[in-house]
Amino acid sequence: MRITFGVFLDTSGFRILFLRMTFMENKEIKRQYKAICNHLAKRRMKPAFDQLETLITDNGLGLFHDEWRDLNQTYHYMLQYTLEGIQDPERQKVYRKLIDSTYELADKVYEALRLKYASSVEYEKKRNFMEKFITDFDAFLSRFEAEAENPAAASENHRQIHRLFYHLWFQDRLSGEGLRFLRKFLASPTIISAYKSFIVTAVTLSLQRYFDEQKFTLLFDAYEADESAIKQRALVGLLISLYQYDSRMPYYGGITGRLKLLNDDPEFKHNLERVIIQLIRAKETEKLQQRIRDEIMPEMIKISANLKDKIELDSLMEEGIAEDKNPEWQEMIEESPQLMDKMQEFSELQMEGADVFMGSFAMLKSFVFFHEISNWFMPFFSENPDLDKVLDLSDDLTRRFVEVMAQAPLLCNSDKYSFSLSMQQIPKQNREFMFQGLQSELDQFHEIEEDEALSNPGRKAGFISNQYIQDLYRFFKLHPRRHDFEDLFSWRFDFHNKLTLGAILKEDRAIVRNIGEYYFTKNHFEEAVEIYEYLLADAQDGELYQKLAFSHQKMGDYEKALDAYQKAELFDLNRVWNLKKIALCYRNLKQPLKALEYYKAVEALNHDDLSNHLNTGHCLLELGRYEEALQYYFKVEYLKPGSKKVWRPIGWCSFLTGKKEQAEKYFQMLMDDQPNQHDLMNMGHVQWSLGNRKAALDYYMKSISKEGFTEAEFMNVFAEDLPQLLQQGIDHDDVPIMLDQLRYFVEE
Helix, strand or coil: CHHHHHCCCCHHHHHHHHHHHHHHHHHHHHHHHHHHHHHHHCCCHHHHHHHHHHHHHHCCCHHHHHHHHHHHHHHHHHHHHHHCCCCCCCHHHHHHHHHHHHHHHHHHHHHHHHHHHCCCHHHHHHHHCCCCCCCCHHHHHHHHHHHCCCHHHHHHHHHHHHHHHHHHHCCCCCCHHHHHHHHHHHHCCCCCHHHHHHHHHHHHHHHHHCCCHHHHHHHHHHHCCCCHHHHHHHHHHHHHHHHHCHHHHHHCHHHHHHHHHHCCCHHHHHHHHHHHHHHHHHCCHHHHHHHHHHHHHHHHHHHHHHHHHHCCHHHHHHHCCCCCCCHHHHHHHHCCHHHHHHHHHHHHHHHHCCCCCHHHHHHHCCCHHHHCHHHHHCCCCCCCHHHHHHCCCCCHHHHHHHHHHHHCCCCCHHHHHHHHHHHHHCCHHHHHHHHHHHHHHHHHHHHHHHHHCCCCCCHHHHHHHHHHHHHHHHHHHHCCCHHHCCCHHHCCCCHHHCHHHHHHHCCCHHHHHHHHHHHHHCCCHHHHHHHHHHHHHHCCCHHHHHHHHHHHHHCCCHHHHHHHHHHHHHHCCCHHHHHHHHHHHHHHCCCHHHHHHHHHHHHHHCCCCHHHHHHHHHHHHHCCCHHHHHHHHHHHHHHCCCCHHHHHHHHHHHHHCCCHHHHHHHHHHHHCCCCCHHHHHHHHHHHHHCCCHHHHHHHHHHHHCCCCCCHHHHHHHHHHHHHHHHHCCCCHHHHHHHHHHHHHHHHC
């Protein structure tokens, strides 16, 4: 089919058509493969066999047909024996093995099709790497170890470690020999930690591409290593892979059994909780960068421009740097308190591990270094031969800068390489300034680290795992061919809902609750609800009911929020707050009388609560009890003179109760402030009721002229207010005349 279409196209046109058709084929093949896996996960063997046969037959993969036929026939025999009532104590074992074998066949078929059709960079590289790289693992390891401490061989060893990376990435299954080699490699005292960590990532990527129990085994082994850098990379790889292959785990007792053994270790539980939260937090990076661009940077730019003009920056340069600081600098900062708050928040986010530098380094991924996919995952180390090719490491300043960069805890490895490689483009005097700043920051950090070493021994491990997750994030979000890969950061990472990890997590309520609290604080209310409901199913807790209710409220489900707030009432926990929330739910459910009941209960507990007086007034207003509403609004004004919040409702209630001069007074206060379209319309109503038709028309014209307030919207609001206007003495026959006058104004 491709050749037929290609006859009518030039080379570039044929290429585009080929890629488009290949993409469609890949997408359909992936859909069919996932459907087969889904059938197997739900133990629907017949549709799985049917779809697998179609995939084999339609794509000319006859070499897999005999294996498919044997599995299908075995299943038919098993069904027949079961129906005939033949007792077989091994039946479930055979059944599980059959499912496992069918998964494996589906994997082989899918991989054969990707190798045949896929246009992704991953399979472009795999096709070019089909030759056997390592024929003798022991010989490779012996050579590598022998040259590991030889500076002259560093470049060749570095080249070989990259080849090993790709060799492992493109391995479908690890052989027993390969697994033994990797165990020796990770245990070798002469191979640097950076290379070991690098190879752990190769195994993780390989496992993402193709399922293999032996790869899980290697990651478990790596997690049990003594070196924290290897341990944390392995844990991240394990969690990602366990999430990806969750539906298969019931058929792999070796994996789940090892996970359960690890779960007896308190350190593992702590690491597990931390990495899960870091993965969830990484998903927030895009929103965080948007906030930095939209909120912090505009303020910084504004201050920079204002400072330059206000404090005559050019003349300061002439006076020299020894002059006293200009006192107006502080005034400029004080003029932007919001910036200071945001910078404080920015600093706190940075310290808790949020990815605040993504935007800064996104443009620094075009160096030749990043053209090699494997370099996106290489841990930063100052002796990296790729740095030596670009930078003059014989220069003392450059060498010291790279060494300090290696220790920087708040930059991921990828960004450290970006920063270091950009050094060649920076003048030497600026490099000295940057080095001093970096060294100072590092010294301060080490002081903090020493103070916290006893109270938080896992802090260093947390930095390592966070850096690695940020490295992964940059690859999946910034690599030029990123769309060739499934973006793992598009996954929900709802580990608590998974079969295997969910069971592990739920053995420790504290971990599940901490994950729930993280979701809650970051406003991921849907996920928080899932966790809170799970926790409340086992044990009642007033605070959890309140947080569950608040989450439902924020999601707009006031029925469920009300139910949870009412359950929280049984615990007498922060009762005033809880009563207010119940009242709020009733108001949103259009039950102001019930809401009023709860606001009155709050008033009995706290007579001076201004917000409660205000809300009580609003309830009475909704109930049409305007005189009573006025009493509460005046209470607020009395207790807090000058409160603009009550001017509007006082003015409106005064108008509805016929107190027109009083209404005019309060609406005039709004006119002197910053009136919105509704304030202007209401003032028009008051003026008309006082007989001032021209003034009324003027206010109506100002209202309809407000940006974002259309003529249709004005007319709808006016129609709602019309009964009150007529009640205050407006002649019904005058209404169409006034509105026509307004329409002429709009046309003009």
